[in-house]
Amino acid sequence: MQRRALITGVTGQDGSYLAELLVSKGYAVHGLRRRSSTFGTERIEHLIRGNEPCVHLHYGDLSDASGLARLIRQIRPHEVYNLAAQSHVRVSFDQPAYTADVTAVGTLRLLEALRDVQDDTGEQIRFYQASSSEMFGKVVETPQKETTPFYPRSPYGVAKVYAHWITVNYRESYDLHASCGILFNHESPRRGETFVTRKITRAAARIKLGMQDKLYLGNLDAQRDWGFAGDYVEAMWLMLQQPTADDYVVAMNELHTVREFCELSFGRLGLDYNDFVEIDPRYFRPAEVDLLLGDATKGRTKLGWTPRVSFQELVEMMVDSDLELARRERGLAGTSASLDRMAA
Ligand code: NAP
Ligand code: G4F
Numbered sequence: 226m227q228r229r230a231l232i233t234g235v236t237g238q239d240g241s242y243l244a245e246l247l248v249s250k251g252y253a254v255h256g257l258r259r260r261s262s263t264f265g266t267e268r269i270e271h272l273i274r275g276n277e278p279c280v281h282l283h284y285g286d287l288s289d290a291s292g293l294a295r296l297i298r299q300i301r302p303h304e305v306y307n308l309a310a311q312s313h314v315r316v317s318f319d320q321p322a323y324t325a326d327v328t329a330v331g332t333l334r335l336l337e338a339l340r341d342v343q344d345d346t347g348e349q350i351r352f353y354q355a356s357s358s359e360m361f362g363k364v365v366e367t368p369q370k371e372t373t374p375f376y377p378r379s380p381y382g383v384a385k386v387y388a389h390w391i392t393v394n395y396r397e398s399y400d401l402h403a404s405c406g407i408l409f410n411h412e413s414p415r416r417g418e419t420f421v422t423r424k425i426t427r428a429a430a431r432i433k434l435g436m437q438d439k440l441y442l443g444n445l446d447a448q449r450d451w452g453f454a455g456d457y458v459e460a461m462w463l464m465l466q467q468p469t470a471d472d473y474v475v476a477m478n479e480l481h482t483v484r485e486f487c488e489l490s491f492g493r494l495g496l497d498y499n500d501f502v503e504i505d506p507r508y509f510r511p512a513e514v515d516l517l518l519g520d521a522t523k524g525r526t527k528l529g530w531t532p533r534v535s536f537q538e539l540v541e542m543m544v545d546s547d548l549e550l551a552r553r554e555r556g557l558a559g560t561s562a563s564l565d566r567m568a569a
Contacts, residue, residue, distance in 0.1 A: 231300055233257040233287065233335065234308030235280065238415045239355070241268035243306060243458040248272065248279040250462075255300050257285040257309065268415050287331025294338040297350075301342070304465050306353040307335055310385075313419060314359060317381035318511050324380045325387075332388035336395045336403070343401065351465040352403040354392040357385045358450070358476070358517045360407065368520040371407065371472055378512040389472075396470055404464040406457075409476035409519040412539060413454040414546035421483055422451065422543065425490050430547035432501050433494040434555055440501055443508025445484040448516040452477045453534035453542075463528040473528065476519020479536055486540065493544040 230247050234240045235256025247254045258266065266273060272280040283300075285292045287309050297305075310328040311317060317324040332354060339350050361369045362378035377383045389405050396403040416423040421442070428440035452475075460475045484498075491498040524530045534542070 230304040231302040290334040321380035328384035329387035356389040356405040358409040368518040370520040404470040405472040409450040411454040411457040426543040430551040441505035456532040473524040
């Protein structure tokens, strides 16, 4: 029988890679999309167009409990991947209540819907929760692993801690097959443009082509453990294939600074970042997470998960992709006919 999966956050970076992976494995893939005045489906256009779309989209929102319950009853998924969230750490300081509602309580709403359907039908639904290394915040040990205590440093981190523990609680209380992936930062050419890596590669490419003069950043000394999103979604899938649900850290176990990311990105284009990067205090956070370094030994051993893309390859992939994008933008901006086509 063909397995059915539901992905919340299917229009996001991870949602798009996970949808591709599940389609390639023969799943019937359903995605939750929220209503917006624009399409917002750029990352999954190739999966939703044509006579036989590979991914079926449904309107819904993590803030709408009854809509989620109806959708779960309608689709009767075997696997649910909860990737939807207000996922920007800096934005969570400006929108703390909204972040709590969507990122924390939204997870509870989804779990409640699953619990009801599982109770009614007796069919087990496997659940993946997108937990985050941001939960470790002001780290109490390095590297961080599954047993490291949380010390979140942002409304986003606090919301993710709630979502994490409510998932564990539903696993223990209601026999749900619910797993949390504690993923460290993962990036790609599809990364949102306001996260630091994409902001850097996008700007470096535009500067190279003379389309931009400067790049304004905040804390260049922050250290992160960056991997490739395409590798990380494989770990999500592997977690739901295990006989028993559990929690896993997913990381590269490598530390790099934002400054180093700048150096490599500009360097790829033959530029020196010192000539273009300026510090703007607006991009500093009220409370910073200085260092995140993950120990993914459990996931590598129990899941057999192995990342394929190195840090250096990730930077090159993102810079090359953004250079292509900037070239296309420059071409399109050249003639009004091209812009007309864009509007259509
Ligand atoms: P992303 O690109 O920001 O995608 C977030 C997704 O959530 C988008 O599809 C977005 O829809 C959707 N969404 C936002 N609010 C929603 C709501 N109220 N109802 C329904 N959908 C909503 O994030 P990502 O990088 O793919 O990350 C996926 C998940 O992993 C997130 O939960 C994130 O917090 C978590 N995570 C990410 C990382 C990382 O480094 N990328 C690390 C650890 C954990 P729109 O397209 O309409 O905005
Ligand atoms: O790219 P960032 O915004 O990612 P951050 O805050 O680590 O959060 C990402 O990873 C989390 C996993 O740990 C996810 F849960 C979360 O959803 C998200 O995907 O910032 C990385 C670092 C920070 O220390 C920040 O202060 O870069 C520093 N930074 C310096 N200048 C900047 C900037 N960050 C952004 N976004 N923009 C800047 O101009």
